[in-house]
Amino acid sequence: MSSTPSTRPPLSMAQVLICGAAIVTLSMGIRHGFGLWLQPITQAQGWTRETFAFALAVQNLAWGVFGIFAGMAADRFGAFRVILGGAVLYALGLVGMAQSTTGPMFTLTAGVLIGAAQAGTTYAVIYGVIGRNIPESKRSWAMGVAAAAGSFGQFLMVPVEGFLISGLGWKEALLALAGAVLLIMPLALGLREKGFSSSAPVQREQTILQALKEAFKYPSFQLLMAGYFVCGFQVVFIGVHMPSYLKDKGLSPEVASYALALIGLFNVFGTYIAGSLGQRIAKKKILATIYFSRAVVIAIFLAAPLTPLSVYIFASVMGLLWLSTIPPTNAVVAQIFGIQHLSMLGGFIFFSHQIGSFLGVWLGGYLYDRTGSYDIVWYIAIALGVFAALVNLPVREAPIERRGHAKAVAAA
Numbered sequence: 001m002s003s004t005p006s007t008r009p010p011l012s013m014a015q016v017l018i019c020g021a022a023i024v025t026l027s028m029g030i031r032h033g034f035g036l037w038l039q040p041i042t043q044a045q046g047w048t049r050e051t052f053a054f055a056l057a058v059q060n061l062a063w064g065v066f067g068i069f070a071g072m073a074a075d076r077f078g079a080f081r082v083i084l085g086g087a088v089l090y091a092l093g094l095v096g097m098a099q100s101t102t103g104p105m106f107t108l109t110a111g112v113l114i115g116a117a118q119a120g121t122t123y124a125v126i127y128g129v130i131g132r133n134i135p136e137s138k139r140s141w142a143m144g145v146a147a148a149a150g151s152f153g154q155f156l157m158v159p160v161e162g163f164l165i166s167g168l169g170w171k172e173a174l175l176a177l178a179g180a181v182l183l184i185m186p187l188a189l190g191l192r193e194k195g196f197s198s199s200a201p202v203q204r205e206q207t208i209l210q211a212l213k214e215a216f217k218y219p220s221f222q223l224l225m226a227g228y229f230v231c232g233f234q235v236v237f238i239g240v241h242m243p244s245y246l247k248d249k250g251l252s253p254e255v256a257s258y259a260l261a262l263i264g265l266f267n268v269f270g271t272y273i274a275g276s277l278g279q280r281i282a283k284k285k286i287l288a289t290i291y292f293s294r295a296v297v298i299a300i301f302l303a304a305p306l307t308p309l310s311v312y313i314f315a316s317v318m319g320l321l322w323l324s325t326i327p328p329t330n331a332v333v334a335q336i337f338g339i340q341h342l343s344m345l346g347g348f349i350f351f352s353h354q355i356g357s358f359l360g361v362w363l364g365g366y367l368y369d370r371t372g373s374y375d376i377v378w379y380i381a382i383a384l385g386v387f388a389a390l391v392n393l394p395v396r397e398a399p400i401e402r403r404g405h406a407k408a409v410a411a412a
Contacts, residue, residue: 010132010133010134011129011133011190011191011193013133013134013138013142015190016129016130016133016134016142016190016191017130017142017145017146018190019187019188019189019190019191020126020129020130020146020149020190020191021145021146021148021149022149022187023083023121023126023184023187023188023191024121024122024123024126024146024147024149024153025149025152025153025156025157026121026153026157026180026181026183026184026187027086027090027117027118027121027122027153027181027184028122028149028151028153029152029153029156029157029158029264030090030094030153030157030161030177030180030181031114031118032153032157032158032239032260032264033157033158033160033161033162033260034056034110034239034240035239035240035241035242035243035244035256035260036158036161036162036165036243036253036256036257036260037052037097037165037170037174038052038053038240038241038243038244039243039244039247040165040170041106041170044170045101045106047103047106048365048369049244049365049368049369050362050365050366050368050369051103051106051365052106052365053240053241053361053362053364053365053366054103054107054111054362054365055103055106055107055110055111056110056111056236056240056361057111057357057358057359057361057362057365058107058111058112058115058358059110059111059112059114059115059118060115060232060236060354060357060358060361061115061354061355061357061358062111062112062114062115062116062119063115063116063118063119063122063350063354063357064115064119064347064350064351064352064353064354064355064357064358065115065119065351065354066115066116066119066120067118067119067124067347067350067351067354068344068347068348068351069119069347070082070086070119070120070124070125070343070347071124071125071128071343071344071345071346071347071348072208072343072344072347074124074125074128074129074343075128075340075341075342075343075344078192078193079125079126079128079129079188079191079193079343080188080189080191080192080193082120082125083120083121083125083184083185083188083191084185084188085120086116086117086118086119086120086121086125086184087117087120087121087181087182087184087185087188088117088182088185089113089114089116089117089120090113090114090117090118090121090178090181090184091178091179091181091182092109092113092117092178093109093110093113093114093117094114094174094175094177094178094181095109095174095175095178096108096109096110096113097109097110097114097174098170098171098172098174098175098178119347121184123146123147123326123330123346123350124343124346124347124350125343126146126191127143127146127330127342127343127346128339128342128343128346129191129193130142130143130146131334131339131342131343132193132339132342133193136334136335137279138279139331139334140275140276140278140279140283140327140328140331141275141276141278141279142275143275143278143326143327143330143331144271144272144273144274144275144276144278144327145272145275146327147271147272147274147275147323147324147326147327148267148268148269148271148272148275151263151264151265151266151267151268151270151271151319151322151323152264152265152268153264155261155262155264155265155268156264158257158260158261158264159257159258159261161173161177162253162254162257164176164177206340206341208341208344211337211340211341211344211345212344212348214337214400215337215345215348218336218400219394219396220332220336220394220395220396220397221333221336221337221345221349223391223392223394223395224329224332224333224349224392224395225348225349225352226352226387226388226391227287227291227325227329227388227391227392228325228329228349228350228352228353228356229352229353229355229356229388230291230356230384230385230387230388231291231325231353231356231388232352232353232354232355232356232357232358232360233356233357233359233360233380233381233384234294234298234356234360234381234384234385235322235323235357235360236356236357236360236361237360237361237363237364237377237381238318238381239260239263240361240364241361241364241365241368241374241377242256242259242260243256243257243260244368245374246259246306246311249306251306251308251311255308255311255312258312258315259311259312259314259315260315262312262315262316262319263315263316263318263319263322264319264322265316265319266315266316266317266318266319266320266322267319267320267321267322267323267324269320270319270320270321270322270323270324271322271323271324271326271327273320273324274286274290274324274325274326274327274328275327275328275331277328278327278328278331282397283328283329283331283332283335283395283397284328284332284392284393284394284395284397285393286324286328287325287328287329287388287389287392287395288388288389288390288392288393289389290321290324290325291325291385291386291388291389291392292385292386292389293321294318294321294381294385295381295382295383295384295385295386295389296385297314297317297318297321298318298378298381298382298385299382300314301314302375302378329349330342330346330349332395332397333345333346333349335397335398335399336396336397336398336399336400337400338399360377360381363377363380364377
């Protein structure tokens with residue numbers, strides 16, 4: 001018989017955080033630099049920006065769809081196997097990006113393959129390991145550390161990717177990254193949990209269908225999904241299209257590379273602070289503040305004269321808000337519903353994020369090709385920020401009460 005989550009001996013906190021953070025650093029760090037390939041690839045292949053943007057939009061949507069199943073598999077059979085599969089798909093997708101000669105082939109590789117790879121190597125799966133092995137008293141903080149690692153990956157990898165493109169060429173740079181991403185496989189060994197070694201599923205108080213029915217009937221879960229939709233729209237639009245936006249305005253490509261790196265650097269602090277604050281104050285207030293602040297920062301950026309300095313200031317402040325929604329959002333899910341199906345429920349929340357990501361990156365390319373400007377999408381991002389701030393305020397963070405229990409067991 002398989003071990004239950006309560007009897008399975010946990011991994012050490014240091015082991016979980018070091019290995020989990022390193023995996024997220026590689027996976028998210030590579031992903032955050034994809035915007036640097038927009039102009040080299042479209043110019044070399046004779047494609048429109050919408051062709052490239054659509055592939056990355058599909059990537060985000062595929063990440064969301066596969067994230068649900070990756071979460072289910074990780075909750076049932078352990079994160080180790082899921083991460084291994086994700087690393088292999090990531091390498092194949094990067095090689096495929098370099099070899100693609102048509103738009104549909106590029107969409108299949110950069111979109112579907114890498115989207116599936118990210119589902120198995122990023123937050124939902126890693127946070128499931130954190131939830132199962134780190135006590136509730138430190139869980140939000142630990143999630144902040146893992147999210148900060150993803151931000152450090154952006155700070156570290158985006159300049160490296162820019163250097164690889166300029167030094168090797170865009171195709172060779174993708175092949176080099178394909179080799180680097182395989183480092184995820186040995187790191188996954190550190191997240192191999194006891195009790196998941198056999199093919200038999202771990203015993204649970206709820207079935208998957210019971211957990212899903214409970215979550216989707218709960219208003220706070222729906223509100224969290226709505227807020228996360230906005231998060232995806234904003235960050236992926238900015239991450240993919242800002243390099244081209246700045247180049248269109250006459251700024252050098254180095255400004256965009258430095259700006260993306262600054263976003264990553266400052267989000268190391270932003271995500272860590274958000275995770276730490278989540279241990280002390282209401283997480284819904286943290287989320288509302290982050291979303292409203294994003295709307296204000298974007299509005300000021302558009303209104304101010306565009307210079308390298310204004311770009312760096314915008315990137316630094318936006319960096320504090322960039323992925324800082326991740327720790328409080330996932331910590332709220334764990335707090336409300338418990339940890340038994342955390343990766344799966346996190347996958348559904350993230351699917352909403354990725355629908356927003358799909359629309360943000362695709363609308364950026366679509367409206368640019370038709371209007372010659374990104375202005376409309378910037379304005380949409382501002383309005384959505386205000387909306388997300390408002391919908392997070394009514395979220396109830398208390399553990400849900402289940403029939404037959406005085407209240408849910410929301411902590412390991």
